[in-house]
Every structure is written in C-alpha cells, then in structure tokens.
Amino acid sequence: MTSTFRALLGATALCALAPAAFAETLTIATVNNGDMIRMQGLTADFTAQHPDITLEWVTLEENVLRERVTADIATGGGQFDVLTIGTYEVPIWGAAGWLTSLNDLPASWDADDLLPAIRGGLTVDGNLYAAPFYGESSMVMYRTDLMAAAGMEMPAAPTWADIRAAAEAMNDPANEIYGICLRGKAGWGENTAFITAMSNSFGARWFDETWQPQFDSPQWAATLDFYLDLLNNFGPPGASSNGFNENLALFQQGKCGMWIDATVAASFVTGADSTVAEHVGFALAPDNGLGKRSNWLWAWSLAIPSSTDTPEAAKAFVAWATSKEYLALVAANEGWANVPPGTRASLYANPEYAAVPFAQMTLDSINAADPNNPTVDPVPYVGVQFVAIPEFQGIGTQVGQIFSAALAGQMTATEALAQAQALTTREMTAAGYIQ
Amino acid sequence: MSTQASRSAARLMLSPAVILLLGWMIVPLAMTLWFSTLRYRLLSPGPVSWNFPNNYTFFVTDPAFVAALLNTLVLVVAVLFITVVFGTLLALLLDQPMWGQGIVRIMVIAPFFVMPTVAALVWKNMFMSPTSGLFAELLKAFGLTPIDFFAHYPLASVIAIVSWEWLPFATLILLTSLQSLDREQVEAAEMDGAGPVRRFWFIALPHLARAITVVILIQTIFLLSIFAEIRVTTNGGPGTASTNLPFLVYLRSLSQFDVGTGAAGGVVAIILANIVAIFLMRAVGKNLDA
C-alpha cells in the first residue's frame, strides 16, 4: 500500500466517525404565506446553530396542505416532523393525542410571553400543543381620504351602525368605489368564518349546549339580514365569489371604502403594491354593544406529531422559529413591519415595533377575542370564527354555500337560514352529537 | 385469419394488462366497499363500528344529492357536445394545407398542457371577474354592465373552463385519425361532383366515427370526476348550483375525513358511471368495430 492510499483510508475512517453520524433530517410542512416564506429564507441562522440538522420543506397552498397533513396524521403516516397548523386543528388533534406536548421547551423560550388569547387557543388540558408562529385577528381597514371627503370620522371601536353609515357615505358606484367589501365566497374559512365572527357580535351562536343548531334564532336572522343589506346596497358586484384575495385586489386598486378582514391584510394594503397605501386607517371590528365584538382569532402554529422519530430536533426547530430572537432576526433583516405579528407581548412592548401603524390595532383586536368563550351565551365548543369539531370543515363550507347563494340573490335570508338549520341538524345527528 | 397460435399468443400478450388492472381495481374497490359499511371517521374519537346501510342512506337522502347528479350529467353532456363538435371542425380545419401549420397546432393543443387548477384561476380572475376581468372590461367598453359569471351562471362558467381544457384532446385525437383517411376516396368523390358537406358527411364522418367514439368514452370518464376547477372557482356554490358528484363526496367526507360516507359516495359514483357507460356503449359502441 502506498502512503497516499493509507492516508486516504485513514481519512475515510475519520469521516465515518465524524458527527455526520448524528445528522437528522426534519421534514417541515408549511403554508405559503409571506411570513412562512420569509422564515424559509432565514433558516441559515438555524442551521448555523444546529449544523447536524437538515431541513426539508413541503410548501403548499393552505387547503391542500391541511388535507395532506390531516391525511398523514390521522393514519399515522409519519411523513412530517413539523407541521404548520392553526387554532382549528390544535384543539381537535391535541385532544386525540396526535401532537407532542411542548410544555418542556426551555425556559428561555418564555411561554408566559405569549399573548393569552393565542396561548389559550393552542392549549388543551394544560398542555401547549403548538407554538404560535403568527397570530391574527380581524379589523376594519378604511380609506381615510374617502371618509374625510364624506365628512365622517371612524371611531376607534365602531358599532355596526357606524359601519353602515360610513359605507353609505363612501358608496360611489358610478366611480367604481363601493362602500364596503366583505367576504362572500363559499368556504368554511372564507365567508362562513366572517359571518360566524359577525354573528358573535349579534349575540348568536352555532349550537346551544345540547348541540342543537341555532340558525332559527332571531339573532342569526338579524346577522344575515344585516350582512346581506350591507353587501347588496354598498358592496361590489360579484361579491358572492369574492374571497380574501379578490377583496385585497379591490382595496389595493382603490375600489373599496372599507374592508373588514384579517389583520395580516394591513401590511398588504399599506405596502408597495397598493395604490392607496397612504390613505388607510384602522379600527376595531364592530360590535352591537352586547359584549362581544366581531373580531376573530387565528394563529398559524408549529406543531410536532407524536409519530415523529426526531422529536428533539423538531423541538429545537419549533423553539427557534417562534422565539423572541427570531422576531429580532426578521426585524434586522427585513424591517419591523415584516415581523410575524400577534404572538408575543414583548413584541408589542417594544417601542420600535409600536411605530408600525397597525401594530396597536392588531394587538387590541387579538386581545378582544377569546376562543374559549366566543359568544354571548354559553356554548359547548371553542373557536371564534369556527367550531373546533372535525365536522366543521364540511358543514361550514356547505352553510357557506347557502349564504353565498343568498348573497347572489337566489334565495331569501329566511330560506337560507332554514336550509342551514336543516343541513346542520342532519349532519350533526349523523355524526352523533345530537342523540 | 387468426391462427390458433396467434390466438394463444394474443391471450398471453393481453394477460399482464388484465392482471394488473384486475389487481389495481379489486383491492381499492374491495377496501372501498368494506369501508362503506363502517362508521369510520378518522378525526373523531370513538370506535369503528358496523354502519350498513346508514352511510348509503345518509348520502343518497341528502337534499343536495339529486342536484349533484343533475349537475354532473349536465356538465358531462355539455362539455362532450362542445368538444366533439368543435373538435371535429377544428381537426378538419387543421388538416388543410396552410402556412405555419405546426405553430397553429401547438396553439390549439396548448390548453391541455395547463394544470386544471391554474386554468381555473386564470379564467376566474383574469377573464370572468366582474370587476377586473377582461370580459368585464370588454362589456364596459361597450357601455354594458359586467356579468357576474360565477354568481349567476356558475355551472355554465365551469362548463366553459372545462371545455377549453378538453378541446385540444378531442382535436388531437380526431386530427390524428383524420390523417389516415384515404385521400383517393375523397378525390374520387370530388370528381364525381360531391360538394364539401357531402364529402364530409359520407366519407370523413364514418371514418372518424371510431375516433369520436373513443373521444366520447375517454372524456366521459374524466368529466365524471371533475373536481379541481369547481373547488378553485365556486366551491360548489352558490348553493349547490355547481356541485357535482365528486365535489359532493368531497364535502360530505374528505373534508372531514369521514371515510365511511366517502366510500359510500364513491360506490354510488361508480354505479352512476357504469350506468352512463352502458348507455354510451349502446349508443356508439358499434363504431368501435369495423
């Protein structure tokens, strides 16, 4: 053997003993929202701290991802180590024992810093099952210039009557400006989410304590009538197929006087793609003085399935991506306006973040929502703009189809509510909630 | 014509395909039939229990069931009609001598290359949107009010999108079949004084009969399970106006991972598809021979 060859053998042997033997791969399933994409861009920071962990990404559109991840976790497929799920899945999956508890994350991660509403939405039986990546509520975004031209002022905490008056004043269809843009597209996460949150402020609820659907109640009638009245009189054409994206496009082009939707939209409407970026004001989602506003609550969070074979590496990643240090990292690289909002109180106590125009309103909106007590009257479920039961995706979309049909003028509000009642009762009976 | 040797050779050559398809069909079908008798909800607590025939009755007594059936049939028939008629005309046109034939052919076939989800998104937002779509702009230029396609004509809009996607398929198969048309026959007829319509009706059309039959059969199978376009554009709404059978199965089962009802819905869809297929075979099946 030549000396070179022996050296090569030795080097090879050394390599075999190297830390590469401890390398782990994490498969992360995530949504393609702006903040997630930013996180993927910043993973060099994580890899520097944990060189032995390789990250593999599966990025999909929200609905497809939910379907994919649910199929996997419910069948114990074991394809993913870290999941991006929301406040809808966590209560269901946590109760089913499919998620790993995160109570043992290091103290430096500071679980007490999490906003109480968000933390509450992700905790089941005292176990925190997901770490919030960003949180959102809903609020009113309105055109300050159009309000001024109409001689009106938007209160910081408007009522629904204020909203209607403002929509009427700003409505100018001849110039393609519509008083208010709201979600109308059918879907449990589209129009149903909005109308459910709205119904909370009207004192309505989906089910009473014995799981009987409540669509025949006067509060629901009031909610749907008001919603239809607003959109039919002051809404854009084609409202019944407008979801978040369509309304965002309308607002950015200056065609909406007001838009009540997710707080994350704030950064879009004041950003570079918006033609009305300087003329946007914010207000809390409206109420009717009954004690519950129409804010909703959602947090995209990172969770670890219990079937993973790399729990420690997964926890390290989850802790990194949801830590205070990560927020600072984003601020340093992309500016404070792009920091994932709505998860930690320390973010909002930071004076530099307070300079972002919608920061305070986002915080107030999140604090105004309580997923464990979403409605005026008591209910057997959790969730503000949804009902955290597995059947809700199907029921919510079907009820959304009915509401969308009412908006398209194909049935009256009374007929719509009657259909919704019949449909929901039927499904809940088949599912075993109603005996 | 076929000897004993070639017949047994034929059977031998046929067997891999048959065996594979048999296995592929039987295993999932058996599992589906089995699951359709169970109460099996992946996301809900509680044991898996016997539930026959409740899954079926639940699915079939659904108020939306009849509407979904009708929508499915309307969708299939309408798209078939549009694609076969226009596909034949296009194939005839593309068969003619012209300049730049290759480019035109690619342009006509290109819609088939696009993913259905993307096609649906493009049509929804760039063309049919009543506020910012091209159709709206055109109507506004003429002083008319824009049409809200997906609210007032949801099924027709879906039909339009699906027809656009499948027209290339029909055109390509018919064009390829047209290439094997005996030109001498056509010329002889022309010299006998037959005009273009008669030449088409009596010579080209019978030759194309088999290809048209294949197009109809294959497309029917695909059109019976249209799903992505509906999910992206209307989510089955407004009401149930654009809900077809696969979408109904999705709503009632996959969205909440109710495996039992989903399997029952799947079995119902198979039964429906088989009925349609039997009808079709009666109507056009004889064209497959000859």
Add this chain to the structure above:
Amino acid sequence: MARAVTPRRKAITTAAAWTIGFVIFFPILWTILTSFKTEAEAIASPPSFLFFDWTLENYVTVQQRSDYFGHFWNSVVISFGSTLLGLIIAIPAAWSMAFVPGKRTKDLLMWMLSTKMMPAVGVLVPIYLGFKSLGLLDTRLGLVAILTMINLPIIVWMLYTYFKEIPGEILEAARMDGASLRSEILYVLAPMAVPGIASTLLLNVILAWNEAFWTLNLTAAKAAPLTAFIASYSSPEGLFYAKLSAASTMAIAPILIMGWFSQKQLVRGLTFGAVK
C-alpha cells in the same frame, strides 16, 4: 394526384386557423405575459396587455424560493416512467384486442375503462393506508405505480383505436410471406403505428404531468413533482398571480417544447397508397 390548392384558399385557411388558434391560446399567452409583470400590475384594472414594465423578478423569486429542477426531474421521471411502463404493458394487449378480437373484447375494454370510474376523493384513505404499509409514501416508485394504473386504461384504449386503423391486409401479407410474430410486430406494425403511439405517449405524459390529486397527497419533500411546485404558489390569502404565472410558465414550458418536437410524429400520414 391531388388537385392543386390555390394560394387564395390557402390564405383563407391560414387566416381562419391562426385566428381560432390565437383565441384558444390567448389565456396561456396571458399567463405568460403576466409572469413578466409586477404583482401590482398583475391585478391592475383595466389590465394592460403589452405595454407595462417588463420584469424578470418573478422568475428570480420562484427560482430562489423553490427547487424547480428537483420538482422538474420528479415530474419527468414520474410522467415518462408511468407512460412508458404503461406502453410496454398496453402495446401487446392492444395488439391482441385489435387483431385477434374475441367475443368478449368489447366487454373487456369497457371493464378496463370502468376501473377509472372510482372517484379519487373517495379512495384517498384506503390508498394512503396501503401505501403507508408498503413504504411507498413519498417515493417516485409509488407515484409511477399509481399513475401507470390510472392511465393504463386510456393507453390501451387509444392504442386499440389506432391499431384498428391499420388495415389487416398488410399484416396478413407479411404473415403469408413467412414473417414471425415478432418481426410482424417490429417491422410491419410498429412503423405504421408510430403516429398513434406517439400521440398516445404525448397525451398520457401530459395527463400524468398535470395529475394533481395523487401527486399532491402521496408525496412530501422527496418525490414532489411540478404540481406541488405550482400548488405552493397559489394561496387563498395572498395575491401571487405574477409569481403563479411564472411558476406555471416554467411548468408548461417543457411540455410545450416536447409537444413541438413530437408534432411531426403526431400527424404524419399513413401512406395507404402502398396497400393498393
């Protein structure tokens, strides 16, 4: 000999064909144009057709953010793999059904087609469970297997159609000349069947390329093809039309190129003058 086509008639045909072709192609052209716009420009109303600030930023972003070539390679392997495997199985089967038909041939054909009638949404869970126990989740092999199964009936049908077009007399003549079965298939059948096989190949590769249910639900990070690539650019809460257009253009481009090159094969005529 064919009657000469007058230039005038050729011009009319060309004009008509180009117009119709352009109308059909327009949505795709629009997508390609949108991929060169900024996001704000993409949703602008009234929409701009050709006169806007052309930019390559979408392609840059898409390329940086996702692994186009990884997904592209998966798509190629899966689509071509499943189609070629399907052809290998289907060519003998279609031959036998076309040239040695039995009493039950048509029933067999219908049964094959009926295997496609099961809606995918209803069988997702059984298949997922099956794949999980076989260890086929997130593997290219698993996807090739399932796509072969899904498209095999279509491949058999299309080949059967094209084989039926070939006049049996030619094969008989070859047989009477003493050709063996193998040389009959290779030297007589194959050349005449090339357009049919080519068009079957192209159409099924496209069907497999665009299949967006199984390819999304049975893959994770390793075997995800371009359908997953595109699914990561459409979002219910975010306007990414320009980037989605760029991603779609990058996904369609390979097939457009492939379609362009295989065109000659698709429409080359069969010379039946040789029969007489």
